[in-house]
Amino acid sequence: MEFFILSIEHEKQKILIFARDENRNKCIIEYFQPFYVYVIPKGEYFEEVKRKIEELNINKEVSVERKKWIGREYRVLKVTISLDDYETLKSLCDRLKEEGKIIGKKEADITITKKFSLDNNVYPMRWYEMEVEFKGKMGNANLYKLKRVIREVEKPYEIKAISIDIEILAGGRKMPDPSRDPIDIIGIFDGKDYYILYWGAEGNGGIKVRNEYELLKKFDEIVKKIDPDVIVGYNSHNFDLNYIYERSKVLNFNFSFGWDGKGIVLSKKKEEDRRFKIFGIQHVDLFVFISNILAGQLKSEVLSLDNVAKEILGIGKEEVTLETFRDAVDLKEYSKVISYNKRDVEITYMLYKHFEQLLIELSKITGQTLYETSLSTYGVLVESYLIKRSREFNEIIPNRPKEEEARERLRKSYIGALVLEPEPGLYKNIAVFDFRSLYPSIIMAYNISPDTIRCEHEDCKKEQITIETSDGKVPIWFCKKEKGFIPTILNQIFEERVKIKKKLKELDKNSEEYRIMDARQYALKILLNSTYGYLGFAVSRWYCLDCAAAVTAYGRTFIKKVIDLLRDKGYKVIYGDTDSVFVLLRSKEDIKILDEINNILPKPLELELENFYISGIFVERRGEVKGAKKKYALLSEDGSIKLRGFEAVRRDWSEIAKVVQENVLRLALEGNRTGIIEYLRKIINDIRSKKLSLNMFIIREQLRKKLEKYEVEAPHVVAAKKYKQRGYKITEGFIVEYVVCKGSGKVSERIKIPEECTNNEYDPEYYIEKQVLQPIDGILKVLGITKEQIISGHKDILSFFK
DNA sequence: AACTGTGGCATTTTGT
């Protein structure tokens, strides 16, 4: 029979595969998974260790295998025991380790479900033909016993997904608290029909029920009726599912959706960061996935559903204020809130559909469930992938570091990328060249891997590079005779991606195949680009700080080499960062020097033209003559502007500061000096005469730790305390908003949170001085515009306002 | 990891 696997769970050593057959019937396939660990004895103690394990008074099977441990081959003992007897084996191994007789005990921390996948080459989100034996029913699922996996089958599976979103109207007045405030609305959307359940008021467009208990009951029924594979929410781990879970406890209601008939299960109990799982159904929290994997590519500063939907789907923002909620409660009329909820479930569903293929491809590649992928960070993705591939290389999977070891690793650091110091000024005709995927290329080109580092071959030692870590400077080399685990894998990913990209060019952009292939190449790109970071990541199993340090060291030599080549040819290089160089051309024709440079560079490194710019501006660091790094603006031929590092792209500056800086930068790049002077005169006037809305003056900062942990009375900390006083729940990650108002003393003593500000209350002087003139100071300096020119007749623009 | 920049705070320097 053929099955599409959704997830693989276990009860002790009993594997439960949650799958669907060709008719979408729920199927649970059972299998008994042996538990085993690998013990690596030190050569001379091999027989002793083997004997001691064999003498243990437990059921066991000990076999001798040849396995690789970080590239080196060993005779190892594969010890298969019952999971219940693990402690006995562990204490023996701990003792042997202390006596120095074994290198270690490995793969004990690989979950039993993972072991099942590795041993049988069976992973979620794929179809398999299996030989099974029907055993009867388990709930409403067919129960089978797995006899044998015949083969993987390539065919599509159409995922049935629903999105959910809840409303707690008490939140219109205070933070919703599940011990007190009921759920008023639960919305569900399956891509076709909306089920907006509500109670306690009138309303159009929803399904009215008698009370909250009935609401949960109806929700349960609908989910069972739709029988989805995926339930999607936006911030649903920390809000929607958490809330539904808590309310069901308060009301003593037991859900029966989920294949085990238990509904929502709390799988990680860390306060403030709980994780909810549903057996057989993949719970996908898009907010978590977007924050972990996609945030870097998005322009949105705050990853609210509205912002993200606007950027990704181009759906406009709907203004819903707290007033809407308050009115709904006061008038007992929910129509507006119902349509708001309807829109939210729809957007959530559409966003999910937009990312579904990427989630699927990432899951397939890494061997994880959709649920696991949606919670993964880059490190988890890379590691899952390496684990999945390890068997092909006969590599034993290294242990995850213990807390102490991880802390130790965190203390170590190494020299990173090279950043050139730019000379402040306004430049014309700038070409930006960069290396395409520099770090992955270096790993491949130099065979950088934990298993190739410091090999014993004298030949390999000849090509060394010096790395500098917190332990000091040391020369380092990588094996040239045998390809390492990580470079081999990277190479394969790289080649696979090239192949897909080639294929994409032939496909119709609107075809299903294009969509799948494009998601696949993007998933591969994510893995390719995350591997360097993974090597230096403290909790990695294949951690290798010296490898990471070698990657950056090679990176620095390459970028230096390019700069030297360009300078030798008489070009002026004005800036460079990690993998890019900014060079002044005499004309656009000069771009052809790229070919000459690429002829000299070793393969597969390749310098490319990132773009050509008409003009660009670099400024000084505040209070210094040195040019500021990672801070510049470029004007391209199509009129678009690229801003890096400037206050205009930062979240912790007011809108007025950002708008003014961006406008001034544009005028500067266009060479319009008089425009700047006129614009500034006008804007200063507007600020003073309070023509602008308060929104322009709100400063936002995030709390990066718990409020109590702050040592200083910084403005955002003071503001956060004000929020707290007003009954807001202040958590880590809370975005604090404040406005600087008139008054005396420190800034922190005269801030107000927006809801305290009446009558467009803000301090014009503060904003003109600190938010408008400060950020453009460097730009004006480059252009040689003095403050007197802005306010003619006055020596100093600041004294004008005093 | 590298880098920029703000505000708070304690101390030193400077102006009157």
Next chain:
DNA sequence: ACAAAATGCCACAGTT
């Protein structure tokens, strides 16, 4: 002699 201004350092947020 005193206060204001400058300075240096730290904590912190954020971008690349």
